[in-house]
Amino acid sequence: MKAGHRVGTRPPQLLLEHAAVPWLLAVALATAGPHAGHLPLWLSLLVGGALLWRAGLWLQGGQLPPRWSLALLVIGAVAGIGWQFHSLLGKDAGVAMLVVFMALKPLEMRSPRDALVIIMLGYFLLLTHYFYSQSIPTGLWLLTAMALLTATLIRLHGGAQPLAAIARYAGLLLLQALPFMLILYLLFPRVAGPLWGLPQDAYAGLSGLSNQMSPGSISNLIQSGAIAFRSQFVGELPEKSELYWRGPVFDAYDGLTWTARPRNTPLPAPVIEAIGSSHAYSSILEAHNQRWLLALDVPTRLPPDSSLAPTLEALAREPLRVRSRFSFTSTLDYRANRSETSEALQQALTLPPKLNPRTRALADEWKSRPPEKIAEAALAMFRNQQFHYTLRPPLLGPDAMDEFLFVARRGFCEHYASAFVFLMRAAGVPARVVAGYQGGEVNPVDGYLTVRQSDAHAWAEIWLAGKGWVRVDPTAAVAPSRIEQGIVAALPAGDPLPTLVRLDAQWMRELRNRWEAANNSWNQWVLGYNPQRQREVLARLGLTDPDWRSMSAWLAVLCGVLLLAVTLWTLPKRRAADPALRAWQRYCAQLGRRGVRRAEWEGPIAFAQRVADVRPELAALTHEAAECYAELRYGRGGGEQLRLLQQCVHRLPPQGR
Amino acid sequence: MRLTECFQRWLFRVARDEQLPIVLSQRRIFIVPTPGGILFAVVLAVMLIGAINYNLSLGHALIFLLAGLGLVAMVHTFHNLYGLRLTPGRAEPTFAGDLAHFPLELENTRRQSRRALEFSFRDQPVVTVDLAAESRATVAIPWATQRRGRVDPGRVTLATRYPLGLLRAWSYPYPPFTCVVYPHPIRTPLPPPSPGAPADHHHGDSGQEDFAGLRPRQISDPTRHIAWKAVARRSDEQVLLVKQFSGGASDELWLDWSLTPVDRGEEDRLSILAGWILAADEQQARYGLRLPGQHIAPSQGNTHRASCLQALALYGESGPPGGY
Numbered sequence: 001m002k003a004g005h006r007v008g009t010r011p012p013q014l015l016l017e018h019a020a021v022p023w024l025l026a027v028a029l030a031t032a033g034p035h036a037g038h039l040p041l042w043l044s045l046l047v048g049g050a051l052l053w054r055a056g057l058w059l060q061g062g063q064l065p066p067r068w069s070l071a072l073l074v075i076g077a078v079a080g081i082g083w084q085f086h087s088l089l090g091k092d093a094g095v096a097m098l099v100v101f102m103a104l105k106p107l108e109m110r111s112p113r114d115a116l117v118i119i120m121l122g123y124f125l126l127l128t129h130y131f132y133s134q135s136i137p138t139g140l141w142l143l144t145a146m147a148l149l150t151a152t153l154i155r156l157h158g159g160a161q162p163l164a165a166i167a168r169y170a171g172l173l174l175l176q177a178l179p180f181m182l183i184l185y186l187l188f189p190r191v192a193g194p195l196w197g198l199p200q201d202a203y204a205g206l207s208g209l210s211n212q213m214s215p216g217s218i219s220n221l222i223q224s225g226a227i228a229f230r231s232q233f234v235g236e237l238p239e240k241s242e243l244y245w246r247g248p249v250f251d252a253y254d255g256l257t258w259t260a261r262p263r264n265t266p267l268p269a270p271v272i273e274a275i276g277s278s279h280a281y282s283s284i285l286e287a288h289n290q291r292w293l294l295a296l297d298v299p300t301r302l303p304p305d306s307s308l309a310p311t312l313e314a315l316a317r318e319p320l321r322v323r324s325r326f327s328f329t330s331t332l333d334y335r336a337n338r339s340e341t342s343e344a345l346q347q348a349l350t351l352p353p354k355l356n357p358r359t360r361a362l363a364d365e366w367k368s369r370p371p372e373k374i375a376e377a378a379l380a381m382f383r384n385q386q387f388h389y390t391l392r393p394p395l396l397g398p399d400a401m402d403e404f405l406f407v408a409r410r411g412f413c414e415h416y417a418s419a420f421v422f423l424m425r426a427a428g429v430p431a432r433v434v435a436g437y438q439g440g441e442v443n444p445v446d447g448y449l450t451v452r453q454s455d456a457h458a459w460a461e462i463w464l465a466g467k468g469w470v471r472v473d474p475t476a477a478v479a480p481s482r483i484e485q486g487i488v489a490a491l492p493a494g495d496p497l498p499t500l501v502r503l504d505a506q507w508m509r510e511l512r513n514r515w516e517a518a519n520n521s522w523n524q525w526v527l528g529y530n531p532q533r534q535r536e537v538l539a540r541l542g543l544t545d546p547d548w549r550s551m552s553a554w555l556a557v558l559c560g561v562l563l564l565a566v567t568l569w570t571l572p573k574r575r576a577a578d579p580a581l582r583a584w585q586r587y588c589a590q591l592g593r594r595g596v597r598r599a600e601w602e603g604p605i606a607f608a609q610r611v612a613d614v615r616p617e618l619a620a621l622t623h624e625a626a627e628c629y630a631e632l633r634y635g636r637g638g639g640e641q642l643r644l645l646q647q648c649v650h651r652l653p654p655q656g657r
Numbered sequence: 658m659r660l661t662e663c664f665q666r667w668l669f670r671v672a673r674d675e676q677l678p679i680v681l682s683q684r685r686i687f688i689v690p691t692p693g694g695i696l697f698a699v700v701l702a703v704m705l706i707g708a709i710n711y712n713l714s715l716g717h718a719l720i721f722l723l724a725g726l727g728l729v730a731m732v733h734t735f736h737n738l739y740g741l742r743l744t745p746g747r748a749e750p751t752f753a754g755d756l757a758h759f760p761l762e763l764e765n766t767r768r769q770s771r772r773a774l775e776f777s778f779r780d781q782p783v784v785t786v787d788l789a790a791e792s793r794a795t796v797a798i799p800w801a802t803q804r805r806g807r808v809d810p811g812r813v814t815l816a817t818r819y820p821l822g823l824l825r826a827w828s829y830p831y832p833p834f835t836c837v838v839y840p841h842p843i844r845t846p847l848p849p850p851s852p853g854a855p856a857d858h859h860h861g862d863s864g865q866e867d868f869a870g871l872r873p874r875q876i877s878d879p880t881r882h883i884a885w886k887a888v889a890r891r892s893d894e895q896v897l898l899v900k901q902f903s904g905g906a907s908d909e910l911w912l913d914w915s916l917t918p919v920d921r922g923e924e925d926r927l928s929i930l931a932g933w934i935l936a937a938d939e940q941q942a943r944y945g946l947r948l949p950g951q952h953i954a955p956s957q958g959n960t961h962r963a964s965c966l967q968a969l970a971l972y973g974e975s976g977p978p979g980g981y
Contacts, residue, residue, distance in 0.1 A: 127716050157818055185721050
């Protein structure tokens with residue numbers, strides 16, 4: 001223990017310490033900086049400029065700018081944000097405002113209170129990062145940023161300390177906070193959001209099939225390697241060529257765009273007769289902000305809170321805005337709607353007038369044949385004439401079908417599907433376009449079938465009397481490998497595809513599979529931990545049918561236990577006794593057994609003196625031990641003396657006098 | 658008002674600590690959130706609503722981590738005080754109106770440092786101390802004195818907000834502090850070596866012959882010392898001037914209560930005496946102090962000065978006079 005001395009005292013903190021400023025600038029940079037990716041450039045420049053300005057003022061010890069100039073800056077930035085986002089409220093505009101405040105606040109940072117405001121703003125900004133990404137790297141970034149913010153708080157309240165000491169303490173605090181986080185995460189009663197209407201742009205970033213199809217809409221989607229959904233089959237996986245995941249069905253065409261015709265009176269529920277065996281599976285769908293659930297064609301059993309549309313696609317009650325899990329049973333061989341309403345059939349024959357005369361003329365030639373033969377003729381045309389399957393089709397004019405079928409002959413699944421349906425309708429066969437996904441790839445790491453945006457597809461359905469709606473995939477006629485092997489095999493090498501989709505090297509494929517499996521667990525256990533999942537997990541832990549009361553009770557108990565554990569852990573530990581003192585006490589205890597008891601107040605040399613008087617035969621040894629101890633205690637004794645002292649204990653003669 | 662005071666007295670057990678050293682036990686440490694901590698809680702609540710609304714799972718994680726951090730900070734703030742050992746020291750006497758400093762020896766037996774310990778007396782300035790691991794240190798807690806006498810500054814408020822500033826833990830150790838506060842000195846010219854001193858055998862050669870200068874007359878000055886010629890020369894001024902004589906080093910000076918102006922209050926007269934003591938000490942004169950009921954024989958030096966000033970400080974107070 002160091003000797004008592006008068007310590008330097010610090011004055012109470014009315015002003016922010018000069019040396020604390022870089023910490024707060026680091027906080028501002030760490031929390032606002034990563035937003036640069038989705039902020040307009042001018043805003044990022046403003047933020048960077050403001051922080052650099054403040055850093056310069058800190059380096060030169062300059063005066064902070066007057067309040068009115070800051071007020072002008074804030075007003076200017078807010079006006080800019082309003083102009084850029086057309087609103088000050090939505091999600092993006094709100095984040096932009098927070099970032100601006102975070103950048104400008106250090107310029108009026110004078111007191112510890114201002115510093116506190118920056119820390120709190122920092123927490124808010126950390127939260128806003130999760131609007132844009134909740135991936136594993138973002139999760140790790142959360143821990144790092146939290147360590148920085150905690151360290152800054154320690155620096156603010158504890159005065160100057162070595163950097164390593166602050167970092168270690170911040171790490172310790174976070175480490176002790178982690179178990180609380182786990183318990184709260186597991187047990188805190190989850191509420192299904194949203195609590196109120198969300199701003200319009202809340203789901204702007206979600207991608208997937210659109211509720212209309214125009215040339216280019218699917219080929220744009222295909223360039224993304226992002227996962228659309230992942231499925232796990234209970235039994236055996238069906239053939240890849242049978243995996244048609246049904247999305248929106250389009251039955252109205254205006255010459256350019258396919259849409260689903262809105263109806264005033266809903267069509268009657270579909271009638272499905274299953275023929276083949278059924279497949280049970282569950283899918284984890286990425287949020288795509290639409291209602292369709294992309295069930296395997298066609299679903300016979302649906303998850304709760306969903307329904308089967310008259311056009312056979314499974315629909316959720318609300319648009320899918322969070323990654324969710326659904327269980328289905330589907331049959332791959334079926335008869336659907338053998339007796340279709342005349343209204344639906346009429347719609348499936350409607351074409352915009354006048355357009356595409358050559359296509360109509362071709363269809364007129366086929367009109368006399370039975371419907372199956374008409375479809376065959378169209379497929380044979382695609383198969384036998386020089387049609388090409390490519391992601392880069394030429395632009396088409398107003399008579400798009402004519403140009404595609406007779407001039408360009410290059411297109412993508414959406415071109416083939418819409419041309420086919422147009423031909424069928426012109427020839428008098430009820431037909432419609434179906435969009436969705438086709439195929440998928442099994443991840444060997446966790447056995448999930450992964451379906452990506454690049455698996456997006458469009459095909460056709462025709463209605464045949466006695467058979468109902470029958471799927472016809474004209475793309476299969478042009479590029480059979482698309483259906484059998486997937487998009488990579490079907491496209492010519494020069495076509496643009498995301499690298500993730502076009503992985504050739506085995507190890508890269510392996511790496512991607514592992515990463516995606518990890519992501520899948522992350523998605524299910526961390527991100528997909530919703531009220532329903534919470535109930536499942538708690539039931540597995542033995543807490544059957546938990547309500548918020550029992551959850552809160554458990555939460556309180558576990559947090560209390562944990563708090564106690566942390567308290568005991570950090571309790572001041574007893575100092576390990578000085579080894580020299582211990583050895584000396586052992587020696588004295590041994591002497592005590594031999595009849596010479598050392599008094600509390602007796603110093604080593606005085607004691608040795610007394611021993612020499614009382615027990616002369618022990619004098620020499622005791623003297624040596626006392627010398628060693630005195631040297632250790634009061635002199636410059638080191639390891640050598642300690643060793644000698646410890647040996648003295650053993651050198652004492654045996655006890656039997 | 659009375660009720661809250663009673664409650665506080667019961668809760669905080671405001672009684673002098675008799676057992677030394679004072680060890681801060683868990684019974685004596687209190688903890689509440691700071692305004693910053695309340696802001697933190699509000700921010701967390703708002704963030705939680707946001708996370709629920711936007712269904713941000715990682716947002717939940719962030720908020721729960723922060724909540725955990727708040728709980729852990731509570732333990733750490735508490736431990737920053739827990740087990741600290743305090744031993745009061747002796748406060749140096751001081752003059753009324755100056756800051757008295759009460760030394761408190763701190764002993765930190767734990768392996769971690771204790772930082773940002775704030776010491777203060779009630780409504781008094783705060784000193785902040787950092788204490789290294791396994792060390793001792795002495796902190797001087799300031800207390801603004803107002804009047805003379807033997808004072809008890811009351812309980813110490815020992816508070817800390819370390820590490821995160823979200824919570825404030827505090828304790829009210831009440832060490833048996835005491836400090837003698839001398840009267841605030843009023844500087845007036847020294848009285849002449851007193852003619853009325855008993856057994857004043859130096860009277861004839863007490864140096865009154867050595868003219869040292871002129872100064873304004875005080876009521877206690879004998880009329881024969883008035884410099885009439887000088888007064889006549891400066892007839893525009895209302896003050897009477899007296900001749901001042903300096904004595905030799907061996908001269909004895911009696912600083913007598915009865916020499917102080919009778920029209921001033923008791924405290925002022927003590928202050929004048931204190932000023933004389935300081936002046937006499939600065940001139941290295943031998944001086945004695947005569948107060949109603951006690952007198953201190955002429956002497957000089959720091960100890961003498963201290964006992965004279967203490968006699969003034971404790972004048973009129975109950976308790977054994979001059980028993981220190």
